[in-house]
Amino acid sequence: MDILVCVKQVPDPETKLRVSPSGKTFDSDGVKFTINNTYDEATVEEALRMKEEFGFSALRVISVGPARAEEALRSALAMGADEAVLIETPRDMPLDPLLVARYLAAAATDIPHDLIMVGRQAQDDEAGAVGSALGEYLGLPSYSFVTELTPVPANHLLKMKRYVEGGEEVFSAPFPAVLSILKGSKDPRTPTLPNILKARKKPLKKIPVMDLEAKVANLPGGTRPTSETLAFTLPPPRAGAKMIEFQTPEEAADRLLKVLKEEAKVL
Amino acid sequence: MPIDFELSAEQKELQELARRFARDVMAPRAAAADHSGEFPEDVYREAWKLGLMNLNVATEYGGSGLGELDQCLITEELAAACGGMTTSISANCLALQPINIAGTSEQKERFLKPFCSDYHLASFALTEPGGGSDVAGMKTTIRREGDEYVVNGEKVFITNAPHASLYTLFATLDPALRHKGITALVVPRNTPGITPGKDEDKMGHRASSTSSLTFENVRVPVANRLGAEGEGFKIAMNTLDSTRTPIGALATGIARAALDHAAKYSLQRTSFGKPIAEHQAIAIKLADMVQKVDAARLLVWRSAWLADQGKPVPLESSIAKCFASDIAMEVCNEAIQVFGGYGYMREYPVEKLLRDAKLTQIYEGSNEIQRLVIAKELLKRVA
Amino acid sequence: MTLNCLVITDQRSGVLSASSLEAISEARRLVVKAGGGAVAIGLIGSGLSPVVEAVKGQGVQRIFLVDHADLKGFSASAYAQAAVRMVEKLPAPVAVLMPDTALGRELAPRLGARLGAATVTAVVEIVPSSLGGLDVKRKVFGGKATETVHTPSPVVMSLRPNSFAIESSSGGSPSVESVELGELPVHAKGLSVEKVISTRGDTPELTEAAIVVSGGRGLKAPENFVLVENLAKVLGAAVGSSRAVVDAGWRPASYQVGQTGKIIAPQLYIACGISGAIQHLVGITNSRCIVAINKDPAAPIFKIADYGLAGDALTILPALTRLVSQSKGLPDPR
Ligand SMILES: Cc1cc2nc3c(=O)[nH]c(=O)nc-3n(C[C@H](O)[C@H](O)[C@H](O)COP(=O)(O)OP(=O)(O)OC[C@H]3O[C@@H](n4cnc5c(N)ncnc54)[C@H](O)[C@@H]3O)c2cc1C
Numbered sequence: 001m002d003i004l005v006c007v008k009q010v011p012d013p014e015t016k017l018r019v020s021p022s023g024k025t026f027d028s029d030g031v032k033f034t035i036n037n038t039y040d041e042a043t044v045e046e047a048l049r050m051k052e053e054f055g056f057s058a059l060r061v062i063s064v065g066p067a068r069a070e071e072a073l074r075s076a077l078a079m080g081a082d083e084a085v086l087i088e089t090p091r092d093m094p095l096d097p098l099l100v101a102r103y104l105a106a107a108a109t110d111i112p113h114d115l116i117m118v119g120r121q122a123q124d125d126e127a128g129a130v131g132s133a134l135g136e137y138l139g140l141p142s143y144s145f146v147t148e149l150t151p152v153p154a155n156h157l158l159k160m161k162r163y164v165e166g167g168e169e170v171f172s173a174p175f176p177a178v179l180s181i182l183k184g185s186k187d188p189r190t191p192t193l194p195n196i197l198k199a200r201k202k203p204l205k206k207i208p209v210m211d212l213e214a215k216v217a218n219l220p221g222g223t224r225p226t227s228e229t230l231a232f233t234l235p236p237p238r239a240g241a242k243m244i245e246f247q248t249p250e251e252a253a254d255r256l257l258k259v260l261k262e263e264a265k266v267l
Numbered sequence: 268m269p270i271d272f273e274l275s276a277e278q279k280e281l282q283e284l285a286r287r288f289a290r291d292v293m294a295p296r297a298a299a300a301d302h303s304g305e306f307p308e309d310v311y312r313e314a315w316k317l318g319l320m321n322l323n324v325a326t327e328y329g330g331s332g333l334g335e336l337d338q339c340l341i342t343e344e345l346a347a348a349c350g351g352m353t354t355s356i357s358a359n360c361l362a363l364q365p366i367n368i369a370g371t372s373e374q375k376e377r378f379l380k381p382f383c384s385d386y387h388l389a390s391f392a393l394t395e396p397g398g399g400s401d402v403a404g405m406k407t408t409i410r411r412e413g414d415e416y417v418v419n420g421e422k423v424f425i426t427n428a429p430h431a432s433l434y435t436l437f438a439t440l441d442p443a444l445r446h447k448g449i450t451a452l453v454v455p456r457n458t459p460g461i462t463p464g465k466d467e468d469k470m471g472h473r474a475s476s477t478s479s480l481t482f483e484n485v486r487v488p489v490a491n492r493l494g495a496e497g498e499g500f501k502i503a504m505n506t507l508d509s510t511r512t513p514i515g516a517l518a519t520g521i522a523r524a525a526l527d528h529a530a531k532y533s534l535q536r537t538s539f540g541k542p543i544a545e546h547q548a549i550a551i552k553l554a555d556m557v558q559k560v561d562a563a564r565l566l567v568w569r570s571a572w573l574a575d576q577g578k579p580v581p582l583e584s585s586i587a588k589c590f591a592s593d594i595a596m597e598v599c600n601e602a603i604q605v606f607g608g609y610g611y612m613r614e615y616p617v618e619k620l621l622r623d624a625k626l627t628q629i630y631e632g633s634n635e636i637q638r639l640v641i642a643k644e645l646l647k648r649v650a
Numbered sequence: 651m652t653l654n655c656l657v658i659t660d661q662r663s664g665v666l667s668a669s670s671l672e673a674i675s676e677a678r679r680l681v682v683k684a685g686g687g688a689v690a691i692g693l694i695g696s697g698l699s700p701v702v703e704a705v706k707g708q709g710v711q712r713i714f715l716v717d718h719a720d721l722k723g724f725s726a727s728a729y730a731q732a733a734v735r736m737v738e739k740l741p742a743p744v745a746v747l748m749p750d751t752a753l754g755r756e757l758a759p760r761l762g763a764r765l766g767a768a769t770v771t772a773v774v775e776i777v778p779s780s781l782g783g784l785d786v787k788r789k790v791f792g793g794k795a796t797e798t799v800h801t802p803s804p805v806v807m808s809l810r811p812n813s814f815a816i817e818s819s820s821g822g823s824p825s826v827e828s829v830e831l832g833e834l835p836v837h838a839k840g841l842s843v844e845k846v847i848s849t850r851g852d853t854p855e856l857t858e859a860a861i862v863v864s865g866g867r868g869l870k871a872p873e874n875f876v877l878v879e880n881l882a883k884v885l886g887a888a889v890g891s892s893r894a895v896v897d898a899g900w901r902p903a904s905y906q907v908g909q910t911g912k913i914i915a916p917q918l919y920i921a922c923g924i925s926g927a928i929q930h931l932v933g934i935t936n937s938r939c940i941v942a943i944n945k946d947p948a949a950p951i952f953k954i955a956d957y958g959l960a961g962d963a964l965t966i967l968p969a970l971t972r973l974v975s976q977s978k979g980l981p982d983p984r
């Protein structure tokens with residue numbers, strides 16, 4: 001029984017965002033990329049737990065991205081994944097989340113997978129669309145926003161909790177399946193220095209996107225993004241608060257409610 | 268490509284690991300440990316668990332066998348969070364290096380392996396009350412009796428001494444022999460006759476522990492001697508040659524932290540209606556600080572890189588250590604100036620950095636001694 | 651140019667979510683902006699008759715219904731199959747809208763993938779493009795930037811809650827059309843939810859609430875946090891906090907707003923005794939209106955707030971609570 005975890009390398013959340021010269025994306029020049037999306041780290045940790053506690057055999061990680069995305073994969077290997085696959089894109093290849101899912105699906109057909117796990121969303125584009133789209137392309141069920149996961153491997157069943165507005169649903173469903181993980185049961189482990197060094201020797205296979213194009217072309221949507229990014233904009237700085245003058249708390253309350261009703265129209 | 272400043276993916280990962288540990292584990296404890304002077308051993312245990320200790324122990328004995336450049340990358344990251352903790356974390360590298368250099372494989376097996384399978388601290392015991400710079404003037408003596416040496420004397424300023432389980436000790440067969448009499452021994456802490464002194468109350472590096480060590484008729488098996496009798500001086504010098512560059516990295520880390528704090532603060536703090544960064548006097552200070560930090564790092568990298576190529580680096584390591592520690596003082600001093608009165612308050616992080624930076628000019632060979640070495644090497648080359 | 655909109659609603663909890671009403675309102679506006687077309691509501695689930703009644707007065711032309719026992723629990727695969735049948739009934743160009751709830755976020759990409767359609771999640775603004783298709787805005791990087799995406803038809807979008815105005819409609823009498831689900835793949839049949847654990851108190855969910863009242867360390871003591879909760883109660887608002895409050899153990903981590911907590915975008919955010927550390931601000935900058943109550947007139951929170959009260963939250967909060975409950979005819983929760 002094998003697990004495949006999809007990871008994405010994202011810019012360091014502390015990065016100061018700038019707009020690229022094209023105006024269509026953030027300027028990645030000089031941006032430090034973190035090793036991994038935090039949601040993916042939680043997912044890798046949860047996958048390792050599946051291996052350690054429920055007898056899943058191999059844990060592979062896969063990413064679609066430029067050459068630097070190898071760092072994200074190495075980091076997952078250092079956490080304990082066994083093998084990695086990088087679907088290597090040219091640096092500025094236009095991608096949207098569903099196209100990423102199509103490439104993942106195309107590659108996944110050659111990689112054993114009983115469970116596919118993704119983080120709830122990437123910290124940068126926050127689309128959270130890859131998991132269920134991947135399920136669709138592979139003809140597998142998808143279960144999203146999973147907050148608790150207990151496999152019953154003998155019956156090919158997953159006992160799960162998943163987030164819904166205002167609560168959690170408790171349910172069981174079959175696998176193979178694609179899961180998007182909202183939170184894992186443990187904090188992601190920090191790879192130790194010896195494991196970082198060992199990860200260098202674990203297999204990492206690079207597949208150029210071209211090699212998958214024929215397969216991707218057969219999926220609905222094909223090899224091009226179905227939407228086009230027009231602009232990437234940063235908000236204008238806020239001007240600062242309009243200070244409300246008052247003598248007593250009652251006066252403060254009265255004046256505030258008045259502007260909220262009449263001026264801001266939010267009450 | 269003769270020169271390449273790009274780090275390998277693996278080096279970036281090591282750096283990231285250290286950065287994370289520094290940010291998540293060390294930094295949150297740094298101010299409190301500095302105030303109280305406590306020895307945060309749980310932090311050191313955590314560092315050990317992640318493999319951030321004993322970086323220089325070879326893989327065959329269970330270590331990670333990192334080169335100097337890798338060690339420097341890690342050290343800079345750690346030091347940016349807390350110099351004192353970094354001194355205690357890296358003290359094992361200093362203490363175990365004599366074994367790496369001069370130990371037989373049996374000795375390495377016996378002494379190094381336990382450090383990789385469990386958390387232990389070790390201390391490097393060289394300095395004496397009568398003088399640290401003048402190593403050959405040491406007074407701690409050893410006398411051979413059958414299969415044992417009997418040690419008598421006192422060492423001072425020994426990092427981690429009360430917490431260590433093993434000492435690499437330098438003592439002399441006869442003070443009159445000067446450096447020719449110095450011999451290196453590995454001494455387990457539990458050997459009868461060893462008494463660590465009280466923890467010194469220090470200006471900086473307060474999360475580290477420093478104390479004296481007295482030896483009273485301490486019996487050490489001859490099998491624990493590193494190298495031959497009289498080879499101790501060379502072993503000590505070779506050890507310091509390889510740990511000097513990481514001290515430069517440690518100083519660079521402290522300076523970098525000061526620069527980061529100052530730069531951020533200069534954008535937040537306003538005076539005369541604009542952020543102080545927009546006053547040229549402050550901007551120019553920041554520009555000077557950046558140059559110094561960058562230059563220090565490059566000197567450290569050069570020395571480490573040469574060492575990794577197997578080249579002797581007495582000159583380069585001295586330049587790196589001396590320059591980095593001197594600019595660390597300057598940069599921390601200027602950072603306090605950028606913070607104004609707040610910088611002088613212990614609630615803000617920069618005055619600690621200055622106190623921590625100061626040590627880097629003193630230990631592992633004072634900067635005066637480094638300058639002697641640098642001048643001597645220079646003159647040797649032109650003569 | 652015309653546009654036909656299908657709105658897939660979320661009634662997972664048994665009632666139509668407010669975010670579904672937002673999507674319906676936006677679809678009506680879009681059709682007008684596009685210069686004509688129809689709005690259809692797509693209801694998917696099991697035992698839907700009460701919901702059918704609830705949406706009849708929403709001013710739409712058609713209601714599609716797939717009411718099937720196999721759809722009781724949400725399966726994205728099964729729901730996507732139902733939605734495809736509905737899309738097939740609408741002439742191009744078609745836009746499918748749904749709320750960006752847990753259901754919508756999973757269903758939209760699945761449906762988009764099946765249709766080979768452009769798919770955009772967590773949308774905050776939609777404008778018909780002069781070139782045809784739609785220009786769609788969404789927030790990225792924790793709300794620090796906005797991305798504008800051009801989408802051709804068909805397009806599937808999930809709309810971020812609290813981003814679109816709900817407009818009541820003039821009624822209308824839509825046709826209710828039952829749509830055939832067809833045979834489901836085995837794995838998509840009858841996903842059954844054993845139970846639902848509610849984490850909802852009597853206050854709305856932090857990320858869904860139109861109004862959020864938050865408290866910080868400035869409240870001084872855990873007992874004082876009820877002042878925030880009292881105001882929230884009378885406003886029907888959710889309660890949030892800064893990390894300082896969570897770190898101090900006054901309230902659980904689920905209250906935390908900010909970079910490492912919840913990123914929210916309510917219509918109104920009221921920050922009480924919160925200094926405005928950047929990590930906190932990241933979580934609230936997309937709020938439509940921010941009010942700050944802070945003793946320190948120089949607190950950074952005032953730089954990004956729309957309205958500021960420089961004063962003691964411990965006295966202003968009770969006064970606000972009293973006034974709001976009076977105006978709503980509620981008892982003062984003290
Ligand atoms: C916190 C701390 C931790 C330490 N940890 C260790 C440790 O783990 N192990 C260890 O063995 N030692 C350790 N030391 C000792 C340290 O290495 C010595 O303090 C250092 O070598 C200087 O020796 P000293 O203090 O005896 O100064 P001295 O040698 O007495 O020097 C005094 C001054 O004279 C200058 N000077 C001396 N000789 C010359 C010369 N020939 N020309 C010009 N100037 C000269 C020095 O530069 C200095 O400015 C530590 C020290 C400190 C403060």
Ligand SMILES: Cc1cc2nc3c(=O)[nH]c(=O)nc-3n(C[C@H](O)[C@H](O)[C@H](O)COP(=O)(O)OP(=O)(O)OC[C@H]3O[C@@H](n4cnc5c(N)ncnc54)[C@H](O)[C@@H]3O)c2cc1C
Binds near residue numbers: 907909924944
């Ligand atoms: C990695 C990281 C992630 C973080 N993530 C988050 C996050 O997600 N969310 C978050 O909130 N923080 C986060 N923080 C913490 C953040 O940096 C601040 O420490 C925190 O937001 C401060 O909370 P506070 O505003 O309640 O407290 P303080 O900063 O202490 O502010 C209290 C305020 O109350 C005011 N005050 C005092 N008395 C009164 C009174 N009687 N009436 C009115 N006002 C009064 C004071 O003037 C002051 O402005 C994070 C920090 C780190 C390092």
